[in-house]
Amino acid sequence: MLLQGIGLKKHFPTGSGFALGGARGSIKALDGVSVQVAEGETLGIVGESGSGKTTLARLFLLLERPTAGSLLFDGKDVQTFGRDDFARYRRSVQAVFQDPYSSLNPRMRVEHIVAEPLPPDNGMDRAAIRARVGEVLELVGLRPDSTALYPHEFSGGQRQRIAIARALVTYPKLIILDEPVSALDVSIRAQILNLLKHLQDTLGLAYVMISHDLAAARYLATRLAVMYAGKLVETGECDAVYGEPLHPYTEALLSAALPLHPSTPRHRIVLSGEVPNPANPPAGCRFHPRCPRAMPQCASEEPEWREVRAGRFAACHLY
Amino acid sequence: MPGAPLLVVEDLKTHFFTRRGITKAVDGVSFTLDAGETLALVGESGSGKSVTCLSLVRLVPEPAGRIVGGRVLFDGEDLLQKSPAQMRRVRGKRIAMVLQDPMTSLNPALTIGGQVSEVVRLHQSLHGAPLRERVLEALRRLRISAPVTRLRQYAHQCSGGMRQRVTSAIALSCEPRLLIADEPTTSLDVTIQAQYLDLLKEVQAAAGVAVILVTHDFGIVAANADRVAVMYAGKIVEMGTTLQIFNNPRHPYTQALLRCLPDAGRQRQQLVEIGGQPPDLTRLPPGCPFAPRCPERRPICEQTYPPAVFAEDGHVAHCWVAAPAGTPA
Numbered sequence: 205m206l207l208q209g210i211g212l213k214k215h216f217p218t219g220s221g222f223a224l225g226g227a228r229g230s231i232k233a234l235d236g237v238s239v240q241v242a243e244g245e246t247l248g249i250v251g252e253s254g255s256g257k258t259t260l261a262r263l264f265l266l267l268e269r270p271t272a273g274s275l276l277f278d279g280k281d282v283q284t285f286g287r288d289d290f291a292r293y294r295r296s297v298q299a300v301f302q303d304p305y306s307s308l309n310p311r312m313r314v315e316h317i318v319a320e321p322l323p324p325d326n327g328m329d330r331a332a333i334r335a336r337v338g339e340v341l342e343l344v345g346l347r348p349d350s351t352a353l354y355p356h357e358f359s360g361g362q363r364q365r366i367a368i369a370r371a372l373v374t375y376p377k378l379i380i381l382d383e384p385v386s387a388l389d390v391s392i393r394a395q396i397l398n399l400l401k402h403l404q405d406t407l408g409l410a411y412v413m414i415s416h417d418l419a420a421a422r423y424l425a426t427r428l429a430v431m432y433a434g435k436l437v438e439t440g441e442c443d444a445v446y447g448e449p450l451h452p453y454t455e456a457l458l459s460a461a462l463p464l465h466p467s468t469p470r471h472r473i474v475l476s477g478e479v480p481n482p483a484n485p486p487a488g489c490r491f492h493p494r495c496p497r498a499m500p501q502c503a504s505e506e507p508e509w510r511e512v513r514a515g516r517f518a519a520c521h522l523y
Numbered sequence: 524m525p526g527a528p529l530l531v532v533e534d535l536k537t538h539f540f541t542r543r544g545i546t547k548a549v550d551g552v553s554f555t556l557d558a559g560e561t562l563a564l565v566g567e568s569g570s571g572k573s574v575t576c577l578s579l580v581r582l583v584p585e586p587a588g589r590i591v592g593g594r595v596l597f598d599g600e601d602l603l604q605k606s607p608a609q610m611r612r613v614r615g616k617r618i619a620m621v622l623q624d625p626m627t628s629l630n631p632a633l634t635i636g637g638q639v640s641e642v643v644r645l646h647q648s649l650h651g652a653p654l655r656e657r658v659l660e661a662l663r664r665l666r667i668s669a670p671v672t673r674l675r676q677y678a679h680q681c682s683g684g685m686r687q688r689v690t691s692a693i694a695l696s697c698e699p700r701l702l703i704a705d706e707p708t709t710s711l712d713v714t715i716q717a718q719y720l721d722l723l724k725e726v727q728a729a730a731g732v733a734v735i736l737v738t739h740d741f742g743i744v745a746a747n748a749d750r751v752a753v754m755y756a757g758k759i760v761e762m763g764t765t766l767q768i769f770n771n772p773r774h775p776y777t778q779a780l781l782r783c784l785p786d787a788g789r790q791r792q793q794l795v796e797i798g799g800q801p802p803d804l805t806r807l808p809p810g811c812p813f814a815p816r817c818p819e820r821r822p823i824c825e826q827t828y829p830p831a832v833f834a835e836d837g838h839v840a841h842c843w844v845a846a847p848a849g850t851p852a
Contacts, residue, residue: 391801392800395798
């Protein structure tokens with residue numbers, strides 16, 4: 205396993221920040237999530253806003269410390285990491301963010317943007333750095349002479365290519381893609397999705413792709429994890445989950461995606477109500493107030509996370 | 524006028540005059556809309572869909588932007604000839620708008636009740652108890668839960684889906700004939716998006732209001748539109764009924780757009796790309812603006828803008844390639 209999260213929790217305290225011990229409660233952005241990413245695979249994480257998918261990505265990028273649970277990289281717990289381990293982790297795990305208009309520094313030239321993740325003591329001289337930058341720019345399909353330009357001289361799709369080149373420069377094993385095509389135009393999305401796929405095939409990268417776009421997630425992901433209100437509700441092979449969703453939330457989420465043809469029949473499950481408040485999630489199963497198949501025990505007992513079928517995990521009292 | 528369309532737009536041109544030159548954001552757009560009908564305006568960013576909508580209600584940001592030509596006939600009256608005071612009586616009453624981000628279109632300092640009643644008070648001259656009743660009715664129509672408590676709440680106390688329902692309640696409170704919805708669900712979650720679109724469709728059918736739905740999402744088009752207009756670089760390049768566009772797209776741009784979309788209902792396969800980048804609107808080529816990216820480009824495409832080609836009843840495409848053989852060039 206390349207990266208493994210075990211029982212990850214992230215709670216943000218709320219209430220007055222002054223009086224010691226005055227915190228009144230906490231927002232349970234992530235409440236016990238266990239996921240793993242193997243080498244060369246794409247784990248798609250789908251869910252609505254507030255489901256905790258971005259918090260999970262921030263934990264993976266070591267931008268937040270988990271409140272509880274542990275993160276294992278190549279079998280080693282991040283909490284026991286020394287300086288060298290951190291340096292290695294940061295080289296191996298890179299990120300591409302949603303909006304290439306805000307994720308690139310407008311005052312830096314492309315060559316500096318792309319070279320920035322390289323650690324200062326990497327033993328490369330200027331010529332080697334320049335060669336590496338040229339190499340990754342070519343990988344993402346940008347002309348090598350774009351190194352002297354600034355981000356504003358590029359269109360949205362080209363900027364996202366720069367962001368991908370920046371992620372590639374340190375020879376990573378895993379790239380966290382946080383909504384990589386959501387900010388792009390429809391005609392450009394296919395270019396970037398194909399590029400990501402091609403890079404994965406040639407470089408053997410693993411991806412964690414966070415998306416609310418179920419079609420884009422299906423295109424890249426080999427495994428899918430569905431989140432709701434800070435918890436995982438279901439994981440499994442991507443095609444299996446799309447083909448036969450087990451959890452009622454997954455089923456509703458997939459049915460909400462609009463088919464691309466007016467005469468495609470739709471089996472719509474329209475959910476009533478709203479995503480719960482993470483400061484005060486419902487008791488029992490967090491989905492039960494909106495669940496079309498809720499049973500009495502769903503309101504009181506929290507469903508156990510278990511293997512429902514071979515390779516298919518879900519947390520639901522139906523199984 | 525029975526039988527006449529509710530809205531006729533003829534050769535609408537809205538240009539922006541900037542230091543870099545003239546940006547032809549909308550460049551000769553024509554379409555009609557019948558009462559109760561839904562027309563989807565589809566296109567990428569910069570294709571002119573939003574500026575078209577703003578031009579219809581004369582809200583183009585001046586002085587940089589100006590409507591430089593065309594006619595907008597709404598119920599037989601040319602909106603482009605009206606005075607600002609006359610336009611204020613049209614906007615919000617006969618033509619209403621719902622914008623993309625409800626957090627920015629609602630005033631954070633006013634209560635929901637205050638914002639809904641503002642429109643009703645202005646256009647219907649209601650006060651006191653009848654006004655309150657009317658406001659509650661508008662909220663109930665959009666199935667806003669606990670409307671009486673909502674009246675005293677502020678925008679930040681509502682969820683995203685609820686906020687968009689509030690803006691729609693405001694838009695529909697004066698029973699407009701035309702609703703312009705500019706990317707109404709882009710900022711909403713998928714399950715909430717489905718909820719909202721279904722509700723909008725239901726309210727639309729009940730009130731008989733015509734809708735111009737601006738979107739870049741073909742899934743929304745397939746589910747909600749009666750007719751579709753595909754825009755590229757300020758022009759409508761293809762227009763037809765939803766089935767015509769999906770089953771038999773004639774313009775290479777429409778064809779490419781439909782092919783390049785990942786589909787959640789299908790297994791993974793290589794996506795067909797549209798090469799190149801969207802055009803620079805200040806430096807448009809003389810011919811077809813899509814020609815530089817078009818896989819079926821011919822020499823004539825780069826010189827002359829193609830005329831309208833009629834495929835079948837009401838289905839129009841502007842393309843030299845889609846023209847039947849033998850059409851004079």
